[in-house]
Amino acid sequence: MEDILGKKGAEILVDALIQEGVDIIFGYPGGQAIPIFDALYDEKRIKVVLTRHEQAAAHAADGYARATGKTGVCIATSGPGATNLVTGIATAYLDSIPMVAITGQVPTPYLGTDAFQEADMVGISRPITKHNFLVKDIKEFPIILKQAFYIAHSGRPGPVLIDIPSDISRGILEDYSYPKEISIRSYKPTVYGHPKQIEKAAELIKNAQKPVIFAGGGVISSNASQELFELVTKLNAPITLTLMGLGAFPGEHPLFIGMPGMHGSKTANMALQQADVIISIGARFDDRVTGHVGSFAPKAKIIHIDIDPATISKIVRVDIPVVGDAKNILKELNKILPIREGSEWNKQIEQWKNGSLFTYRNSEKVIKPQFVIETLYKLTKDKDIVITTDVGQHQMWTAQYYRFLKPRTFISSGGMGTMGYGMPAAMGASLGLGYKQVVSVSGDGSIQMNIQELATISINKIPVKIIIINNTYLGMVRQWQEMFWNKRYSSTCLRGGTLCIECKGPSHCKKKYIPDFIKLAESYNIPSFRAEKPQDVERVLLEGLKIEGPALMEFIVAPEENVFPMVPAGKSLDQVMEEL
């Protein structure tokens, strides 16, 4: 072969990945991505994990990012490969997760011709990315790569997509060098809070009688848990964490009052409704948190600390906004805040709490899903493990009954609510943490949305412990149908689907559940265990957790168990239903 001066586009990409400190990427090849995968073939510094579906590659990159704090990278080919990434990119976007998604594209002369496997990815991904690029000139490629990583992880993090036509990845750039510094004139995130705003916030906090600290995922992405801990303990004030914020403050601490919102603790919701000052940190007042916005926290003045100015007063009117990075702002705030003594307010909180944040009625006959999570917590709380979930009832039970003690130990699709997220995210998290044990809690519905990843887990011997809470239903939808749609279980039973004419309920059903998850796991060469009685729960968990490598544990649970407490959609937070 003759000597080629300069570097091929695909080699530039690989070099950029190394310069950005990327050690693992998740991907799936295809025609227009072959040059990229070819360049990765001999690169030993980057581990390429071949998933079994592009969606899983995106979720794995996302799980990697959430577990490590680094930017996750996924790669797919053009057309269907790229569109399969879409759900994963949108999931990362809604939860502000740093990710770079790389897609192959048809060569530039073919753009817009409906060429084979062509999809307008820049157009498709525009509303679900923080920014995106189509590389049309190889000269721009190094700077685009540098910008992509910078944009993905700075400010409010988010996914960035780079669409690379194959004539660019095959093309050659002479005198290539990767930019060391980057400055984008139109993008300068505010990192330090305005001192005047911080002072105003401190003044309001000093005079608060009923303060509540309300923190979200921003605390985790800013690595501000320590500063948050100092703030909470200094103020001696109750703290509620959104779903995205779980782990940012130790879940066993007496000042922790659980998650707020639709399936939040009564204590957290009452506290928000009665508070006179709410200190919101890196949370965005999602509708699942606020309930009916008009009646949210009616007595409270709100301090909103957020890195994204567009979040301020987007949903709830804020009294004192402080724009900037949570860690910096909390540091400054902690410096000027005095220690607060406990008060009547703290007693009121304890009264609401009444010993526990969440309760359920256990049974000796059937396995209660909450019992599985409680037992899992009991067995793993000292083991420093990471938990991922899918979406639905099992996700809420995990959020309620597992007490997350450290940041980045709870990984779940919060904003997007993506079923099929949990298992691929667990793969990414485990690999990112050097083959650390990760427990993926799923429902029997969610797990089937990316079940093909059992192959990726098995082949790569990733120690993902898959827990399936099998209630034979799409449980969360079934719960809504039971509560608000006259028990018309339309298309939510996974035994019968829509085929049963006269359903007398799950206890009379003779239909076999399909698939048999135990046999399925066997075919993927993954050890599997099933518990059908409450007495088996602990044994099955112990067996699954103790073996090396992956394991699958299925729990046959009470089919019609509901998630409580519940604030029905559109109701105010004090209108809590605690049972049916």
Add this chain to the structure above:
Amino acid sequence: MNTRTISVLVENHSGTLSRISGLFSSRGYNIASLTVGETEDPTVSRMTIVVEGDDQIIEQVIKQLNKLIDVIKVIDLKDLPVIEREFILIRVDTGKNNRHEIIELADLFGAKVVYVGSSSITFELSAPCDKINDFISLIRPYGIKELIRTGKVAMAQTKK
């Protein structure tokens, strides 16, 4: 409905316009008019956007515009002394005997004749938007055959 004029400096890239228009469409906000063109710096374009909506919507629009990576600067022209112009081409039916009357009316507004046909006259007019609106409403009874408006361009009287 309230309208507000916002001046936006953006990177002169392909795709920037679709990011801006997408920002409006995905939130259900209405654009009354949008103009775009190169500035004194060829790498920068200026958009003049007239937005419909209440104060809260306008506030969100400005924040979301600022959030876009390609947006360099957003200038809310609400409380500034502003120079604004819009340009129109308008073809008016002259009927049998209306030609003189129409030309007289156009003269009052400073509209110039750009084409005279057998039964129509075409004018051009560059003026502040409300003056344009007045002209159009006065000319309408004669019969407007075709009307093209560029949308508003605006700048603050002194550079901010």
